[in-house]
Amino acid sequence: MSSSEIPASRPNRRRVALLAALGIAALAGGCFRPLYAENTASTVGGSVRSALRAIEFPEIKGLMGHYLRNELVFEFDGGNEPDAAKTMKFETTLADSVEVVSVDYANGRADSAVLNVTATWRVTKIAGGEVVSSGTNSVREPYERSSQRFAVVRAARDAQIRAAKNLAGLIRGQISADLTR
Numbered sequence: 001m002s003s004s005e006i007p008a009s010r011p012n013r014r015r016v017a018l019l020a021a022l023g024i025a026a027l028a029g030g031c032f033r034p035l036y037a038e039n040t041a042s043t044v045g046g047s048v049r050s051a052l053r054a055i056e057f058p059e060i061k062g063l064m065g066h067y068l069r070n071e072l073v074f075e076f077d078g079g080n081e082p083d084a085a086k087t088m089k090f091e092t093t094l095a096d097s098v099e100v101v102s103v104d105y106a107n108g109r110a111d112s113a114v115l116n117v118t119a120t121w122r123v124t125k126i127a128g129g130e131v132v133s134s135g136t137n138s139v140r141e142p143y144e145r146s147s148q149r150f151a152v153v154r155a156a157r158d159a160q161i162r163a164a165k166n167l168a169g170l171i172r173g174q175i176s177a178d179l180t181r
Helices: 013-029 048-053 062-077 149-179
Strands: 088-104 109-125 131-144
Touching: 048 062, 048 149, 062 088, 062 149, 088 149, 109 149, 131 149
Parallel strands: none
Antiparallel strands: 088 109, 109 131
16 A cells, blocks of 8 residues: 555644644743743732842942942843832852862963852842842852963953852842742
């Protein structure tokens, strides 16, 4: 029996599977909600976007803390909209260390290093002190070291800035997920 002899009433299994998959995708497509949309409800009231703008970021000690706070303020409230009333407070402790990866044995200097930064943080409501979100995030940023002292200082500072940007993005994502209903 060749393919031309298959009865027309017998459905093609691939076609049925494709139609079933498209039907399921169409039904599930209505369930998608963008995380930062105005109509995505948060657990603290309002939208997630407005809840993120209601977080206060006090000063964080140290140079790494300064870079992290600047990145967090930009990530959470970097728009052109007026300041929102702050109803929640962000608190963090930072731990950073430098790990030497390779050493040039001819002159005894480190060729490259890795900056390890860990932030343990929490977001609490200002009124009442209830913890809304908390977590610990770590990043590792490599950088090159040379015999030029100022080049090493600048490379280390660039690694700190990159680490702060990456930490701020991780923290924003986790807080956003925790605030979503």
